[in-house]
Amino acid sequence: MGKFKNIDRKKPVADTISIEKIYSLSNEIKSPEYKMIYYIIYLTGARVSEALRMFVRDIEFKELNDGKKIAVFDLITVKRKDHPRRKIPVLYYDPTNEHQYLYERKMINYIKNYIEPKLDDEWIFKNRKYNRVTNYFRRHLQVHIRSIYKGNEMMIDYKIHPHYLRHCRITHMRTEYNFDVLDLKQFAGWTDISMTNIYLHAGYKNLVEKMIHE
Numbered sequence: 001m002g003k004f005k006n007i008d009r010k011k012p013v014a015d016t017i018s019i020e021k022i023y024s025l026s027n028e029i030k031s032p033e034y035k036m037i038y039y040i041i042y043l044t045g046a047r048v049s050e051a052l053r054m055f056v057r058d059i060e061f062k063e064l065n066d067g068k069k070i071a072v073f074d075l076i077t078v079k080r081k082d083h084p085r086r087k088i089p090v091l092y093y094d095p096t097n098e099h100q101y102l103y104e105r106k107m108i109n110y111i112k113n114y115i116e117p118k119l120d121d122e123w124i125f126k127n128r129k130y131n132r133v134t135n136y137f138r139r140h141l142q143v144h145i146r147s148i149y150k151g152n153e154m155m156i157d158y159k160i161h162p163h164y165l166r167h168c169r170i171t172h173m174r175t176e177y178n179f180d181v182l183d184l185k186q187f188a189g190w191t192d193i194s195m196t197n198i199y200l201h202a203g204y205k206n207l208v209e210k211m212i213h214e
Helices: 019-026 032-044 048-052 102-115 130-148 153-157 162-175 181-188 193-213
Strands: 059-063 069-076 085-093
Touching: 019 032, 019 102, 019 162, 032 048, 032 069, 032 085, 032 102, 032 130, 032 162, 048 069, 048 130, 048 162, 059 102, 085 102, 130 162, 162 181, 162 193, 181 193
Parallel strands: none
Antiparallel strands: 059 069, 069 085
16 A cells, blocks of 8 residues: 555555544645545545545535434545446544544534535535645655654655555554445445455454453
C-alpha cells in the first residue's frame, strides 16, 4: 500500500496510525478544500479518484430509528469499466455512548459545514487534479508524520500519500469494527477477494495483542 523507500517489501501491511492521530494530523492542513479531501478519503476509504469525482448530492446525513446518526457517501469506482456505485455509511453518533465515534463526529461536522453553502449539483472540490492532491499531502504532512514516529524507521521512510488514509481506514474497519472478508471487499470496492487477506491478518494480530494485555 502506498510508496515506500528502503522498506522490506515482504512486510504485508504498512503500519497504521490511530484515528486520534489521523485527526490530529489534519490540523496541519490549512486549506479547507484539502482538509475536506483528507476527511472524505479517510472516512470512506475512497481512492483519490473516487473522492475527487463527488458532487454535493453524493453526501447524505440521516438519523436512524434508534437515534444513531450516519452520513452516507455515494462513490463511483472509476477503476471498473461499468463504473458501479457503492454507498459507504459512516456512523458518527450513538446516543447510548456519546464518547464513541468522537473523531468521526468531528470530521463529519467539518464536512457538513463545508458543503452547507453549496448547491446539490456542484462538484465538492474545485481542484480535481490527482497529482496536485498527492503533492500537497506529501509537502504538508510528511514532516509531521516523521515527528510523530521519530523512532520508527518505517514511518520515517514512508512517503505520505492520500492512499495511506485509505489503508488506515480499511485496517481500522477490520481491527476496530471487526469487518469480515465480504465487508472489507464491499467497503474497499475491490473485485478480487484475495485483497482482503492482509487486512484479515492485521485484525487477527490486533485481537491477539488485546488478549495478551487483558
